[in-house]
Each structure stands twice: as structure tokens, then as C-alpha cells.
Amino acid sequence: MSAEPVLTISGLNVDYGTDERAVHALRDIDLTLHRGEVLGLAGESGSGKSTLAYAVTRLLAPPGVITGGEVHYHRPGGDRLDILSLSPEQLRAFRWQELSLVFQGAMNSLNPVHTVHSQLTDVLKAHRPDLRKAQRTGRAKELLSLVGISADRLAAYPHQLSGGMRQRVMIAMALALEPEIVIMDEPTTALDVVMQRQILRRLVQLREQLGFSVVFITHDISLLIEFSDRIAIMYGGRIVEEAGAAEIYRDPRHPYSDGLLHSFPALHGPRRELTGIPGSPPHLSAMPTGCAFHPRCGKAFEPCAVRVPPLAAPATPQGTTPGRRTVACHLHT
Amino acid sequence: NSGAGKGGVGGATGVLTLGKPDGPQTNNSNPFLNTSAGATLGYRYMIYEPLAMTNMIKPTDKADPWLATDWEWEANFTKVTFTLDERAKWADGKPLTAADVEFTFNLLKKHSALNWNGIPFDGVAVEDGKVVLTFKESQFVNQNKIIQTFIVPKHIWEKVKNPETWPNRTPVGSGPYRLKTFTPQTTTLTATPTYWNGRTKVKELRYTAYNDNSAATTALATGKVEWSFVFMPNHKQLYIDKDPKNHKLWFPSGLGVHGLWFNTARKPFDNPALRRAMAMVVDRRAIHIQAQATLYPEITSPTGIPLPAGEPFLAPEYRSATTRPDVAGAKKLLAEAGFTLSGGVLKDPSGKPVTLTFTDPAGWNDYITGLAIIKDNIKQLGIEAKVKTQTAEAWGVDVANGNFDATLRWTNSGATPYDMYQNVMDGALLQPIGKSSQQGNFGRFKSEEATTALQAYANAKDQKTRTEAMNALQKIFVEQAPMIPTAAAPIGAEYSTKNWIGWPTEANPYAPPQHTQPSALEIVLNLTPAK
Amino acid sequence: MSITATDTAVLDGAPAPEAPTRRARLRFLRGGKTRTGLIVLTFFVLLAVIGPWIAPYDPDAMSDQLLQPPSGAHWFGTTHTGQDVFSQILVGTRGVLVVGFVAALVATVLSVLIGVTAGFLGGAVDEILSALANIFLVLPGLPLIIIVASFVPDTGDLLIAFAIALTSWAWGSRILRAQTLSLRRRDYVEAARATGEPTWRIILFEIMPNLTAVIASGFVGTVIFAVLTEITLAFIGVADISHWNWGTVLFWAQSNQALAQGAWWWFVPAGLCIALLGTALALINFGIDEFVNPRLRTATGSSRKVKMRVGFTPVARRPLTGDRPEHRTSKEPRP
Amino acid sequence: MKYLLQRIAFYTVTAWAAITINFLIPRLMPGDPVQALLSRYQGQLDTKAIDSLKALFGLDEEQSLWQQYTDYWAHLLDGDLGLSFTFFPTPVSEVITQSLPWTLALVGVTTLISFVLGTGIGVYSGWKRGSWLDGLLPVTTFISSIPYFWLGLIAIALFAEKWSLFPNSGGYDSALVPAFDWPFLSSALYHAVLPGVTIVLSAVAGWILGMRNMMVTVSSEDYVMVAQAKGLSERRVMFGYAARNAVLPNISGFALSLGFIVGGTLLVEMVFTYPGIGFQLLQAVGAKDYPLMQGVFLIITLSVLAANLLADLVYAALDPRIRKEA
Amino acid sequence: MTTDQSENVRAGADAAAGAGPTGTDVVLEARGVTKHFPLRRTARDLLTRERRSVHAVDDVSLRLRRGTVTALVGESGSGKSTVARLLARLHPLTSGEIRLGGEPVVAGGGRSFRRYVRRVQLIFQDPFASLNPVHTVRYHLTRALKIHGRAGSGKEELERALTDLLNRVQLTPAHQYLDKFPHELSGGQRQRVAIARALGADPQVLLADEPVSMLDVSIRLGVLNLLRDLKERLHLAILYITHDIASARYFADTTLVMYAGRIVEGGDSETVTQRPAHPYTQLLIASAPDPDRVAAAADQEETGTGEPPSLITPPPGCRFHPRCPQAMERCRTELPPRFDLADGQWAACWLYEGQGVRSYGNGDAGAKPYGNEGTAATGTPAPGTTAREVSR
């Protein structure tokens, strides 16, 4: 897997609201997505995962405001595109062409009054104006078969499809222009495990064929560990740990990551002790000082309540050198 | 206004525009149906002609001959003979003969729904080319109604199966106009070139229906309509001042009145003294000015007979009587009758305070204002009144059933004051409260003398009996005050002399100026372009 | 119309940690619009209560001051019989508000009874009640009121109010039925049933409270409708004009052709009062609507500093709020 | 298909009930038509004339209500609406045919205009929330709170009487005969300006607000966001996605308002002396003209139902979710 | 509802429990329970005189025992919630029987219904939807107590009962939570309030319908621990419905697997999850995310594609056969009966014909004998071992 970055996020800050009651939802996010990789994003509900996904494409619903930082997209050739300074027209051209999204909840992501065909082709119409009608229809059929839906479903309306099919249509749509990046925000919450696995397996195959990068957001840590190359853990609007999937699973460094990994039972193997995480997540408008996790952290010590730990490569106590991993914890500085 | 400029209205083009605030019409020119557009707008009088033309504002004058050159009543008014004008002919060129007249009277006799005036026709015959009508009773009080019956062509009407529901869409009459176009909004008549009785200068008549007074007033003020009759709250400002030189109005009175009807079957209004006292304090002048906007002639005689139209009928004792409010006199009268005034509240002899509720339909603005004034007036006697409005239908039912305290209402009118007195006081019409009385005596006025006097008047064989009966009626009316007359019922109109002159005026009262009266034809024939 | 989209919003009530009390439910009263509306409405309610006492003249009393333009003595001028227009409007406020609120109350009760019953019980009851509501929706309103009003010879305020209520409940009941239908299958209703709550308690305590915003909004809407209808009725002369209300004032003004006579003071104030009252009620309704449907809250839209736009998140690289992270400096250089 | 049948069945039942009520209402009113006629003509009707009128009106026989009801249906199914009392003996159908076109033309067109205009402005102001268009809202709210007749009369006082820009009354110039020629049509159009503009003014606010609210609601739906994410053109997102979905609830509102075209025009016709069916109805009520009243009610009821059915179909055409049967 | 009556019922149940150690441990039992939701008739149906319905639950039998957790897993729409609602008597049964404490439950509303819900309580799937947003925690709990006559007399006692309830679900200190509205609580807290409400009736059976599906892993754990605690301390019989098979393994004693309205497999949780017998269970387990599979992820074979069956016209025979990689001819026509395997595990699959002992109602769950015995005996022996290998 190449280490060439395709999307770099640095110092990204996002607020909801513009007045004094504004909620500071993302704080100094630094993240790099590499070409061809699956980057998993996990964290407690409300930790800012969706916010991050939408902020990158500037699709935050009002009152979201990006208040700082940079987002750069790297074209395969090497030149960078500063997404935060694009004009609406440039943004339109950028979107879907280079970066597409699969939104949370397929039920509401498809326009209920247009056919699948019309929704698949209008993106082609917008971005590939030189295609003829027949070509567009052809491409739409191709896309559907890519996700295992027969072409005669093109004329169907969303409500005529099952949840799984809708989800697959969304995925097909995301791949319509063969973008470099696909962001998927909890794409399978509504599905049962069988369907979920079918879809994800399809996606992995397609990634191998087409070579795009994926940002994969989910609550399901098992799923994440299984399917992603790298995982970033978020807590309270910050990324607290980032590492290869296997590393995180075997050796979480941040106490929160550790807690997460000890909160879900495993289906196979020996029964593990489940410890969980005590306390409840902080509200964004009343964030603890210092490390946001310290009130719930069993290993907190005096700097935790005072200083925000930077996201940095951990000091390696055992002398091992675990690839490119970073963690934001005073225990590891 | 735009319409006037574009429409080519005016003497130069020979068009006369008329208007009425009665809402859209339907295409119906049956002259005998009061629901037809011809009746509502009044154009039936331009198409069909009467035997003779009476003058409502001078009911005692002899009528002008029209289709009949002469008519003769037998002494006791049970037989009349018409001599027809030989020149008369129908618009389709056929001559108008005695057969047509005979046919017409027989038509009315046969179809009582067409016989609105309820004339009790008996014998209809043609003798020597003259038409002879005979009756079982004296028709003295109906004489004008009979002679102004309009005549329809036999050759057309005899083919009509059901004249009561016949819309008569292409009316053929003997008059100077025929129907040109009909729309619910506007009806246009055009002059018949072959009119038997001379030529008319007005080549076209345009009747427009408006939905309410205010629209009609505006049309008059802007000159869009030249002839109409609309009640206006302030006619000087709203109409005259818009063109003081040409905008004219004249509201002469006929022999009918508006007045406050009492329910004489209800206590304490069964007490004539109370009614009379109230009549004595009513400020008719204020009503004339504020409620009737000076359009309706003031009632000056306590007998209620409008002057000058009713001058000849006045009883000697009331020749010079007037209707000045007399609060002191009224109080005295009440005191004599056992009423007491304590703390500003009038109590009847049994000690109950006198209060009453005036009712009238909402929207009958002049009446409501009139009631408000009367309410103010009788307060001086210590009587507390309330003005209540109803829908016109509910009110109509209540009045017919005697379910009211007092209400402002009109009376019938006719060639003599008989019609109005009969309407108010006829014991023959008396119905108990709760049973509908549709023709009159809504106040349940019970007076043997009045009933006798009315009968005597109608059936009298000679003038003396009539005069005596009339004098008796006036006395009863004044002393018992079954109703307080507040204003005369005018037969007036607004008209413009901008394009047409020759209108009836106070100085030349040859006809009442209203265009829904039979005499409208006389007026139209009299009009000439204003240069 | 917007109600259709609100059913989820009614319930989910975005978390508002800083408003932990019961008063959160009255939050909609806080908006600027709502407040303006309430102030104006309160003003008119005050007039309705004290109007007759503070009226400088007896509204019926005639004088010789015929058709006088506004002056110190007669603020809104006089009528053709010398009555004081200002006093008529003051005295008339009560009738307007009484009819408006009584009609709205009756209509709301009717619509709640019928709509909620239909929605909750379902089945044949629902079919019948829905058909009933639809029939009333189909029957022409104003003419029907005219007819109902002419049923009884004595057309007082209350009768008019009832006639208006009778013809205006159907719309609200339709909306409430739809809402109840969606609430009926909610888990918490089923949960209450599973807990063993009797049906009447479920309707009254589980479903109804969730409809309050919709009911309130319907109520305010009906008040507007009732006031306009009452005034129209008075204006076309169907109502009892011996009772003063703004419609009666307009009725007199129009039947005396006040505008044509140049007596604008007779015609204009009553109309403006109606429009003001209507606007006030509409503003309150907005408040309720926004409360029902949080997406309509304009407060979360743009501010002066940043222009919000759906689909194009603004970038404002300045601290917008005071609490920028103080540890910005501690950030490590990017790899 | 099933949907259609179901709707038609539903509307048939509603129509039956509404027509029955229409039949009952006038009969339950106090008073009788001849009496009303009398007071209308301040007449001096002879007893005999009254009786024969009653006979003509069909009011003389003592029929049971049930008998009258079955007769009514028999006539109705024959297409016979009876003879109007007020305009006796004009058939009700004729009274209605002569006034209905005016109502439909004026109010129909203005309702359509205000719907299209209001919806259009609503779409824009909902989409561009926070722009200057928001300033329009209080103004439109205020205007929509004004009683219609007041607005109309002020408009007449200013534009017809003070400045003489427009005629104050009527549907066309009295000098003209209705025909499909330019002078008549232009005159009709000219006469329709003032009533039309006032109707649009007072009706447009409701559409703006309704549409704006729906737009705001729909704008935050996921599929709109998806459309933005797809980089579609602004027009496509605004109309194809947001407005297309937001307009759906307004459609049923529009159907309802189509129904009120016929019933709600009374004030317009009163204020502007415009020919039309509303005023006929008021007159019919005033005159106890049962046949005319029933006829007008029938027209109103049927048109509301037809409009609703139409709206249901349009709705189904626009919203595939309704077309259940696949 | 009087306390005495319910006590009587309770006492009766206890007495029965005392009679035998195993058989009478069963508190709630479903026998051949079936639920069909009729569809709205279409014009075509009227013509063809057909009455179509959703076969949401078909012939389901299960037993809930004191102090045990029974998990019910299966794909979306397989009828799990419907089973729970049927057991809670929120829907009328199409056919079958529910027995509470050995007594058949008769249909009926009002008092008898309340007596029933006092012993069987349902916790709804969604903690965000099952609490009325306009009522406080206090209201919800007070009602639960009052309805079942456990509010005591007087304010004080009520307060004590409330505090006690909240303490039981570890929402402490109680006064912090009593006057909060649902929207002021986190998902886990809401879920616990919902459980507290169910406990308010002091039930013997708790039907927990996906109580954790919406929650975070960390909060999820708290709720599950609570359920386990309740089972242990209060000896409740718990039905735990879930999608998360791993959690069933951890928390449930017994696991039942549902597919398209039928229970296809049952047995000890550990056995069912580690050695699934029915091909559907195998597919389910194979699909469940598992971090330990990371290495093997690449060479996973494509299993069980295809859509779930329509419940309006369910496939004949075994309902899983259209998706089953091992489907045989008879699977298409004959409904497989239940075949008992080792360790109390059983599966309704022809693969196991002749493998174990046919059972007629003495198993862990399921009492009613399945039909078509006649054909059952003639089936070909199934390659059961292959099936086990698939599941490693």
C-alpha cells in the first residue's frame, strides 16, 4: 500500500453556531488519508465523526462553520487543492468527481420522488456533459451490476427497494465517477449482519479494482478492525489515537481506545473480560479542561486536567517501532 | 372615467345609460313576472305600453291616454270601457286591436301568478271595438292599477303554453324599443324605427346591474350611469358635487310612507297613549337629514299622508297640523294615561318599566339609522330601547308573525291614502300573533272603526262617503298611532343633464322620475339631446 | 401545511442541556417574533377588557358633530350621525376577541375530539369521523356560516362564534388525526399500554401532551380565521350590527360610503386594527410553528458575521467566539 | 389503479353526504321564499297571487322531507336543478352557467397566479434563507392579515376613484357585448386587473410562508445534502431536489383552495360588482331561493371534490410513494 | 387490580415451582404461536377473493425460565419483535397459545391484561422512542408503580419506591434523575429508565427487545451488565432480542435463531455461536464482524447472497432454501422438523435428519411437535459434519 497522501487535514476546527453559544465540535484535527487505504473512524456517539466527514467536503448543515485549519486534496499528479478556499462552482466540480460520500441512513439519502436511474444519471449529466443519454444509461446499468443489483431496477423508485438495495444504490452512486476518495458514514447501521457483510465485501473488492481510498465511520469496532487498514479514534472532538487496525486491536495506547476495545464481546475465541468505560461522555459545550477524557480515565494524573495532550508518535516503552501511529495521551509523551 | 370615454355614451350617439343596484340578472323579459329582468331593471316599460299613463306623484290627476284614447268608469266603479288608439301597432308591424287587450285581461284573469295586483277581474268583453271590463265590487281603489295594465300581443302570447314561466326572450311589444342584447350585467334596448306614437331621440338604452349601492353611486358620480335611483348617504358630496351643473336628483313622494310599526298586541304597546306619546317625540327632521339623507321627503302631517301628493285627502282638522317634537306634551299625555316617570325610567300603569326592542334587517342602513334616532328621541320619555338587527328573511318572518316590538317598515302605496291605511289598520287582515299575516296589519291593530271605514272607502258609491271614511281613518291613525310615520316613500331618481334634457322636475312634474315606474316611457320619449 | 414534516421534530426536542426545567416547553415564547406578537395581542386583550370604560364617548351616542375628521376631541373622527369612531373601536374590541377566541376554542375542542379519536381508535370510527371532517371541509365555509347565522333570528356574538367554529374545525381535525395516527404507533404509547395504562389515560396523558404545539398552532390559526370571518360577516350584514365590533364599524362606514365621502378616518382605523391583530396572531403562530419544527428556527440561520448556505459550509478562519483553544500552541508540527 | 378507485369511492361517498346536507340546509332555514320575494319587492301581493306563486314554486303541496329528497335526487340525476325563485322562472342551471365562467376565470386565474407566484417566492426565500427576501415576510404577513374587502375597497378608493386608473366595477364595459373579440377581451382583462391584484395580494402570503417553511424543512433532508455533495448545479438541486419535494404538501393545499374559488368569491364580487357565482349565492340565501342555493352548493361541492381528486392524482403523479401498487 | 389477586397468582406460580426442579422453572411459554398481519385488500384481491397477509411469525414455540436469559437472534424482519409483542400481548395471536406459569392465558382486556403485564414486562427496542418526551422520569416510574399498586400509600413511600427502582438500575443518586425529561438523559440512561419502568411492575419475565442496538459499545456494556445482574439477583426470566450475536454469546444462557418467521435453531448459547448447525445460523455467524478474523478476511468465500424471502408468500418447504448453499430437493417442498443434536442443541434442517433424537417437547425450547412426521423418516442422511466444518 503506497504511503502517498490523498487527503491531508490539518488543524481543522469546526463550530456549530456563530454566537457565544456556539458549540466547538472539532478541535485541531490532524489526519492524513493515503491513497488506496481504508481509514476507519471510531469514537463515542457525538465525538464528531460525522462532523469531520462533512467538514472535509464543506457539507456541514447550518449552523456549522469551519473556523480554522486546512484541508488539502492531492491529485494523483501531485498538485494540491485547497478545499477550504474553493468557490462554490469549484466545489461543485470537485465534489463527487474526486470525493464522494455515502451518507448515514440510506433511507433518506435517496430522493423519494426520482427514480434510481434519474439519480444515478444526473451526477453524470452534471460532471460528464459530453456523455450521450444512452451512454449515461449504460453507465448506470454498469454501476448497478457492480453492486449486484439487476439493471431492471433502474426504473424503480427508492421506496420500491429494500434497505440493503438502497444502500447499494448509494454505494454505486458514490462510485459513478470513480472518485479518489469515498467517505462512508455509518453506511450499514440499518442492515443486519448478513447484508452488511455482503456490501462491505463488495466494496473491498471494488477498492482493489479501482484503487480509491475510503474513510469508513462506524460504531461497530469489530467491523472496523476487520475491514480497515488504519483506524483513528475520536473523543470529544479530537482524534486521540491513530494507528494500523491490527495495532490498535492488539495494543491500544490511549486509555479511551483501550476502554472501547474492552467494551464489546467477541464472537470467537476465549471469553474476555469486558471492563467498559466508566462515566458518561462529556457534552461539547461543557468540555473538561485538559484532556477531555481525564474525568473518566483510570490512569489520569496531574497534567491531564491541565494540558491538552498533543497527538504525537508515542514514546515506545518496549522499544518496538510500530509504524506511523500517533496518540494524544500524557501517558505516552 | 374610462367607461364613459370608450363606450360612446351620450346624446350625440343617442345612448342613455341606466343602472340599478340589484345584482346580475337573468334573461327574462316576461312583463308580468316581477322576478324578470324586465321588471327588475324596468325595461319592460320601454317595450310594453299601458292603456293609460298615470302619474304616481299626482294620483288624483286624470291619467294620460296611451293605448287607450279614452276609458270610462261606471259610477260605482264596477265597469270600465276602453276605447283604443287606432294607430297603435306592434313592433312586428301587426296592428294592436281590442282582441289583444281582451286577451291580455283574460290572461291575467286566468293566471293569478301574473296578476300581481290581485285585481278581481270578472267580465272581459269586446263591444264595438271597445274593451269592457266588469267587476263584482267597486274598483275605486284599484282604478289606476287597472288602467295602467300593459298589453301584450295576442298572436304571440296565445301560443305560449305556460305564460307563468315563460322567459319571453325576444319580447315584442307596442313600445318604442326592442331588446338588442342581454347579458347578466348589461341589457341593451334599441329604438324601433316604426314606433306608432312618434319618434324617440334616445336610440339606445343601456341598463347595467350593479351589486350594491356604492358601486351604483360611483357609476352615477362618474357619469357612467345617467339615470338611476340609489339611496345615497350624502348625495350632495357623492353625486351633485361631482358635476353640479348636470347632476340632478328629484325625490317626489307618492302616497306611501315609511314608519315605525308597533306590535299593538304586545303590552304595553297596546296602550294608544303610549304609542301616541312616542309619536309626538319622534324627530322626523333628524330622520330626514341623518337617516334618509334628505332624499326621502319629510312627513309633516301627523296623519302620515305625504304632501303635497296627498294634499286633497287631508281631513280639515289636520290641514295645518305639524309634527314638531313635543316632549312636554307627550309626558303630559303619558302621565294622564297612568304612566309614571321615576329616576329617568318610564313605568307603565302596572309599574313595569317600559322598554322595547327595535328590529330591522342588518344592512337597511337608513332604517337602522332611523331607529337609532328614534331610540335617542324616546329616551327623553324614559323609554329604553334596543336596536337589534336580523337577516332580512328572519325579520320578514318575524314581522309577518307579529314577533316584534316595533320595527321600521314601509306601507303600501296607491292612488289614494287608502292603500297605506289599509296596509296598517285593516282588521280584515288581522291574524293572531304567531300566524303569518302576509299582506298587512303586521302590528295586529284591532279597531272596528278603522276596518269599517276602510270598507266604506273602498266600496263607496260617492265621493262624500269616501271623504268621510278618509277623515275617520286619519283621526284613528293620529289618535291611536298604530304606526309612527317617519318619512314619505319617494318615487325619485338621480339623473344627469349632461347628455339628455327634458327630465321631470319639481317645476315640471309630469311624471315621477323613477325608471322602474310605468311613466318611465313618458320620460324617455320626452328626452332630447343636450345639444 | 408545514405540519406534515414535523412529526419527528415534535418529539425529539433537540437536547438543550442549559434548559433543564419544565419551562423549556415555553421556549417558543422567547423568539423576537413571538414576543412582538404577544405584546400586540396583550394590548388588544387589555383593550377588550377595559375598552368600554376608557372609551371617551358612548359609541351609540349621536351628536351634531357629523362626519368630522380626527381631532383632539374625536381621535378617529365621527360618523354621519356624530358618533365617536374611536369609542366604537374601543368598545368593539371585546366583541372581536370574544368571537375569535370562543370560536377558536370550540373549533379546537371539536377538532381535538374528532381528530384524536379518529386517529387513535382507527378502523370504522376513523373512517366515519374522517368522512365527516372531509364533508365539512368540502362544504363552502362562508355561505354555510351565513346560513347557520340566519338559522336563528337572533344573531349574537356567541352564535356567530359557534357558526364559525362549526365550519372551521375540520382542517384542524384532519391534521390532528394524521398526527395522532403517527403517534399512536409510537413506542412510548405502546410502552404505556404494555405498562398497563388504560386507554383514556393513554390518549389524555401520552398522546395529547405531544400534540399541544400542533393544537396551539391550530388554535391561533383559527382565531385569525374567526376574527376575519366575523368581521366579514358583520361587513356583509349577516351578523348582529347592534353589537359593536370592528366589523360593525366597517359595515356602517361602507354602507355610508365613507371612503367615497372622503371620511377615511371612519374606514381605515378598524381595518388597520384587524390587520395588526391578525399580524400579531400570525407572529405567535410562527413562534409555535418554529417550536414544533426546530428546522424553522431562523435564529440558527445566518448571522451578521457569516453567511450560511446549505451545502456550502462557510470558512471563517477567525476566532468567532472567545473560547479558542488555549492550547493551540501545543500542537505538534504535522508529519 | 387501486389508488384511483379507492379515491373515487371515497369522494363519491363524500359527495353524497355533502349533497344531502346541501339539500337539508335550506329546508331547515326559517322563512319561506314567497315571503322573501315579498319583502324584496316591497310588494303588494294579493293572497291569490301568493298562492299561485307557491304552487308554481312547488311549495304548496305538503310533501314529506323524504319525498322531497327522493324527488331532488331524481331531478338531479336528470340534470335538472329546478327553477330559481329569485329569477323565476329561469332555470338554476342557466343562472349558474352565466355566472360561473366569470368566477372561474377571475378567481381561478388569480388563485393559480398566487399559487405559482407564492410558491416561487417561497422556494427562493426558503432556499436563500437569510437573504433580503426574509424582509418580505413580515410585509406579506401583514397584508394577508388584512380583511379582503378592506383591501379591495381601499384599492377602489385609490385606483378607481382617486386616480381613475381602473374601473371600479363590472366585468367588462357595459357598451360591449360579450364575444370572443379583442375589444371585449381587453375590456374584461382591464376590469379584472384591480380585483385580480387584490386577490393575489391577499392570498400570496400564505403560499409564500407555507412553501418557505417546507423548503427550509426539505433543505436539511439528507437527499438535498446528497445532491449538493454530488456537485449538481444549483438549479438542479434547488428545483429537482428541494422544491420538487417541498411542493408536495402545498399541492393538497392548492386543491383545497381551488375548491374555495367558487365559494370564496363572494367578497370580490360584492366589492367589485364582479359578475360571478358568489353573489348569486348570497342573493339566493337572502331570497330563500332553495333551488339556486342547492345548485350553487352542488357546484361548489362538486368542484371542491373534483379539485381534490385532481390534486390526489397530481400528488400521486408527483410522489411515487403514493402509487403503492407496483 | 388488587394486590391480593396478583399475589395469589404469584403464590400459585411459586407453589408450582416448588413441585419440580426443572419443568416448573418455566415461567412463560409460547406454543405454536403464529401471527399473520393481514394486508389491506387491493382491488385485485377482491376479484380473486384472496386474503393476503404478512406471515410475520409462524409456529413459534419457546420457554422462558426463571433466572435465565434466552437470546433471540436473526436477521432484520425475521419476526423477533413480533414475538416479543405477542408475548407481551400487544398483538392478538393468530393461533397458538401462551402459557404463564403453566396456565394458558386467555385473551381479554382491562383487568386481566393488567394482571398479565404485571408479571410480563416488555422493554422496547428503542430507548429514544419508548419514553414519552413530555413526561419526566418521575412520571414514568410513578405510573408504573401506581398501575400495579406498588406505589405504597403516601408520598414518602412512593418516594422510597422510586429511589429504590432507580438504585436498582444504578441511576444514582436517584434525585438527580427523577425530575429529568428523557431528552436530558443519555441513551444508556434512558434505557435504564425504561428498564426501571419495567421493573416497576415487579415482573417475573422481562422481554427486552434489542435494548442496546442504538447504543455505543461502552454504554451497551453497562445495560447488558445490568440485565445480567437482574437475572442473578431477582431471578427474572429474560428474553433478550438482539442482532449482536457476540453479545448473545456473552449474556444469554440459551440462544434461539429465527429466520423468516420461524425458529430454525436453538440451544446453549456457547454451542450455537461456536458450532452453529443450521446453514442460516452458520451464515449469520460467518457474517458477524469479528476482529479476530482479520488475517483470514481476504479468502472468505462468498456466502448466502440473495434477498431475504418475502413474508407475504413465504417459500415452501424450508424458508431458507433459496439462499442455502446446501439445499436439497426435499428442502424445497417439505418443512423440516426439529432435529435434536448433542448438548441440547437442535436445528430445523433436513441436514440433521437421523443425526439426533427427534424430540417432542422435552427440549429446552419449543414444546409443540412439528408436523409431517410421516415424510421426516424417509429423508436421506444429511452430511452434518460438512456443515460443522464450515463454521470452524
Ligand SMILES: Nc1ncnc2c1ncn2[C@@H]1O[C@H](COP(=O)(O)OP(=O)(O)OP(=O)(O)O)[C@@H](O)[C@H]1O
Ligand atoms: N446543528 C448542531 N448544532 C449544535 N451542535 C451540533 C449540531 N450538529 C451536531 N452537533 C454536535 O456536534 C457533535 C458532533 O456531532 P457528530 O454528528 O459529528 O457526531 P458523531 O460522532 O457522528 O456521532 P454519531 O456517532 O452519533 O453519529 C455532537 O456533540 C453534536 O451534539
Ligand SMILES: Nc1ncnc2c1ncn2[C@@H]1O[C@H](COP(=O)(O)OP(=O)(O)OP(=O)(O)O)[C@@H](O)[C@H]1O
Ligand atoms: N403491525 C404490522 N403490520 C404488518 N406487518 C408487520 C407489522 N409488524 C411487523 N410486521 C412485519 O412482520 C415482519 C417481522 O417484523 P419484526 O418487527 O418482528 O422483525 P424483527 O425481527 O424485529 O426485525 P428487526 O430486527 O428489524 O427489528 C416484518 O416483515 C414486518 O414488516
Ligand SMILES: [Mg+2]
Ligand atoms: Mg454521525
Ligand SMILES: [Mg+2]
Ligand atoms: Mg425488531
